[in-house]
Amino acid sequence: MxxxxxxxxxxxxxxxxxxxxxxxxLDNSVWIIIAIFFILNALFTPKFFTVLNFRNILxxxxxxxxxxxxxxxxxxxxxxxxxxESTLALSAVLGAMSVKNALPVPLAVCxxxxxxxxxxFANGAxxxxxxxxxxxxxxxxxxxxxxxxxxxVEGKTIWNLPTSLCFFGAGxxxxxxxxxxxxxxxxxxxxxxxxYTRFGRHVYLVGDNQTAARISxxxxxxxxxxxxxxxxxxSAFAGLVMAGRLNSASPLFGTGMVFxxxxxxxxxxxxxxxxxxxxxMALGGVLLLSAISNVLNLHAVSPYWxxxxxxxxxxxxxxxxxxxxxxxxxxx
Amino acid sequence: xxxxxLFWLLVLVGGIFLSLPVAFAQEKLIFGYxxxxxxxxxxxxxxxxxxDKCKELGIEVIVTDAQQSAEKQNNDIETLIARGVxxxxxxxxxxAAISIAVQKCNEAGIPFFTIDRGVTAGKVVLTxxxxxxxxxxxxxxxxxxxxxxxxxxxxxxxxxxxxxQPGQDVAEQRAQGFHQVLEKYPDIQIISLPGYWNTEExxxxxxxxxxxxxxxxxxxxxxxxxxxxxxxxxxxxKGEFAKVGEPGHIFxxxxxxxxxxxxxxxxxxxxxxxxxxxxxxxxxxxxxxxxYLKRGEEALxxxxxxxxxxxxxxSPAVVVQTAAGLEIWTNVFYVDYLGAxxxxxxxxxxxx
Numbered sequence: 287m288x289x290x291x292x293x294x295x296x297x298x299x300x301x302x303x304x305x306x307x308x309x310x311x312l313d314n315s316v317w318i319i320i321a322i323f324f325i326l327n328a329l330f331t332p333k334f335f336t337v338l339n340f341r342n343i344l345x346x347x348x349x350x351x352x353x354x355x356x357x358x359x360x361x362x363x364x365x366x367x368x369x370x371e372s373t374l375a376l377s378a379v380l381g382a383m384s385v386k387n388a389l390p391v392p393l394a395v396c397x398x399x400x401x402x403x404x405x406x407f408a409n410g411a412x413x414x415x416x417x418x419x420x421x422x423x424x425x426x427x428x429x430x431x432x433x434x435x436x437x438x439v440e441g442k443t444i445w446n447l448p449t450s451l452c453f454f455g456a457g458x459x460x461x462x463x464x465x466x467x468x469x470x471x472x473x474x475x476x477x478x479x480x481x482y483t484r485f486g487r488h489v490y491l492v493g494d495n496q497t498a499a500r501i502s503x504x505x506x507x508x509x510x511x512x513x514x515x516x517x518x519x520x521s522a523f524a525g526l527v528m529a530g531r532l533n534s535a536s537p538l539f540g541t542g543m544v545f546x547x548x549x550x551x552x553x554x555x556x557x558x559x560x561x562x563x564x565x566x567m568a569l570g571g572v573l574l575l576s577a578i579s580n581v582l583n584l585h586a587v588s589p590y591w592x593x594x595x596x597x598x599x600x601x602x603x604x605x606x607x608x609x610x611x612x613x614x615x616x617x618x
Numbered sequence: 619x620x621x622x623x624l625f626w627l628l629v630l631v632g633g634i635f636l637s638l639p640v641a642f643a644q645e646k647l648i649f650g651y652x653x654x655x656x657x658x659x660x661x662x663x664x665x666x667x668x669x670d671k672c673k674e675l676g677i678e679v680i681v682t683d684a685q686q687s688a689e690k691q692n693n694d695i696e697t698l699i700a701r702g703v704x705x706x707x708x709x710x711x712x713x714a715a716i717s718i719a720v721q722k723c724n725e726a727g728i729p730f731f732t733i734d735r736g737v738t739a740g741k742v743v744l745t746x747x748x749x750x751x752x753x754x755x756x757x758x759x760x761x762x763x764x765x766x767x768x769x770x771x772x773x774x775x776x777x778x779x780x781x782x783q784p785g786q787d788v789a790e791q792r793a794q795g796f797h798q799v800l801e802k803y804p805d806i807q808i809i810s811l812p813g814y815w816n817t818e819e820x821x822x823x824x825x826x827x828x829x830x831x832x833x834x835x836x837x838x839x840x841x842x843x844x845x846x847x848x849x850x851x852x853x854x855x856k857g858e859f860a861k862v863g864e865p866g867h868i869f870x871x872x873x874x875x876x877x878x879x880x881x882x883x884x885x886x887x888x889x890x891x892x893x894x895x896x897x898x899x900x901x902x903x904x905x906x907x908x909x910y911l912k913r914g915e916e917a918l919x920x921x922x923x924x925x926x927x928x929x930x931x932x933s934p935a936v937v938v939q940t941a942a943g944l945e946i947w948t949n950v951f952y953v954d955y956l957g958a959x960x961x962x963x964x965x966x967x968x969x970x
Contacts, residue, residue, distance in 0.1 A: 345825070463854075539817070
């Protein structure tokens with residue numbers, strides 16, 4: 287009622303604009319934090335503001351970034367996917383074992399991607415058909431899939447992979463590393479899927495209110511299973527990139543990455559309860575986390591304090607975000 | 619609550635079933651071996667060496683795998699106690715968390731031994747481990763020689779140290795030995811960053827450090843698993859990788875000696891590696907356990923003794939009395955590309 291009153295008077299035009307500006311700031315808060323972070327480090331961190339270092343940050347962001355796209359789809363649909371890092375490791379190990387057993391590289395890549403989709407399908411089926419909670423279902427696959435990767439190679443690291451298999455991780459297109467091109471293309475592609483397709487809208491609706499989505503005729507089972515398959519596919523693709531990047535495959539690849547992926551998505555403003563957030567913000571979260579690690583390495587911070595300082599930097603970023611939200615509420 | 623007769627019958631049958639192996643093996647020794655996680659190349663080899671030596675001496679061995687879970691390892695050890703094994707040997711996943719199970723083992727009168735790592739509380743008869751401080755020191759001495767070779771005898775340069783998990787005893791000791799040697803030379807700068815035993819983290823650290831320090835001379839890693847990340851990191855920043863002996867080569871050396879690590883040294887991607895005799899820990903500790911069961915404390919080697927066995931990769935080993943208890947610190951040694959193909963190294967031995 288109050289806002290209507292304000293809207294009718296001639297004076298509140300300026301506040302409206304200010305509120306719109308604030309909303310714009312809030313919607314892009316992670317990018318503003320990144321801008322502040324980059325300006326500060328350009329001044330105080332030697333070698334930070336160089337083309338080579340920006341390239342490094344983007345390379346560091348690519349594998350996590352690909353995993354975060356899948357994780358973001360799951361979170362937007364109101365589900366957690368803990369199995370992303372295990373799926374990544376299984377894919378890398380399967381690909382390496384395939385080429386070591388003389389299978390052609392395209393077939394090895396198909397096996398890798400199929401493994402991810404299969405894990406995703408299993409997750410989706412456990413959640414929707416068996417009625418398990420997503421946390422429990424993906425915890426089961428998180429453990430089981432890592433175990434399968436360990437079992438396949440019995441803990442061995444396979445290295446020296448064919449150059450063609452390493453293309454996605456270590457190749458270049460002109461002067462651009464393929465990893466950076468992939469990161470850009472995948473974010474644009476999946477951003478378009480979320481914003482411009484019916485499936486994208488369904489993901490948001492299912493995450494916002496599953497019951498309402500079902501009543502409005504959306505096939506929730508199909509949306510959720512597709513989202514998990516997409517997450518599995520992207521994690522497996524990240525495994526392909528990582529195997530190429532490191533010219534090796536280990537069943538321990540990606541250990542702990544699930545927490546980084548969820549942190550990046552949440553820092554980017556994606557709600558754990560689903561339905562709120564965007565991929566561009568998630569990408570901002572990924573870049574921020576990678577830039578923080580990069581700065582700590584450039585400064586060669588003591589190994590005993592590096593985690594504490596990283597946590598404080600993340601806290602600072604989240605606090606800035608929280609401050610903006612408060613400002614927004616105050617203005618309203 | 620009254621239990622049905624069927625319940626008690628099942629308990630009786632179950633009890634008889636569980637005790638059968640022990641009952642039938644009155645004359646045969648049964649050892650329990652608790653691994654922290656057999657997915658790791660090194661742990662698999664430690665276990666293999668233990669089991670092989672037991673088989674050779676006609677001892678039955680029950681192996682459990684804690685799958686990197688401190689809680690599961692405690693449960694595993696309790697199960698081994700319930701099975702009535704004569705002795706238990708473990709590689710602790712978590713030195714503090716395992717103490718509860720060690721104390722239960724002590725109460726049950728089953729002697730407890732460890733390999734590779736000690737425990738925080740409870741009585742451990744003996745621990746066999748590599749001398750990690752010495753391994754770090756050997757790596758430091760080799761790095762010093764390489765730097766002096768590069769700078770006409772002058773000890774100077776910039777070295778990146780990619781550590782394991784900060785605070786973990788193995789990582790701390792590997793750092794300690796390396797720093798002890800190189801910190802005597804003020805013109806050698808060491809940049810230490812934690813890689814958390816993660817290959818990708820090793821890649822990121824290499825890339826970032828090389829960007830900040832294009833004049834980096836050498837890289838010391840705490841585990842072989844970092845090598846692929848180091849090699850690809852150098853390629854990513856410099857555009858190419860100079861092998862050992864090629865102009866612009868960055869010295870790379872570290873600790874472990876697992877199959878992939880030895881391959882990489884042989885391929886001249888890394889300068890060398892300090893090898894631990896993982897496969898031979900079992901050959902050293904199993905006969906001591908057998909003797910201890912017969913003669914008690916008398917069977918244990920005395921602190922200060924140097925154990926020697928011709929041809930054994932663990933030899934010479936030093937017996938040390940530490941705050942954690944009696945320990946045997948086995949030999950560690952450095953191999954470069956000329957020695958990395960030696961079939962006697964544990965990393966080159968066939969798995970089966």
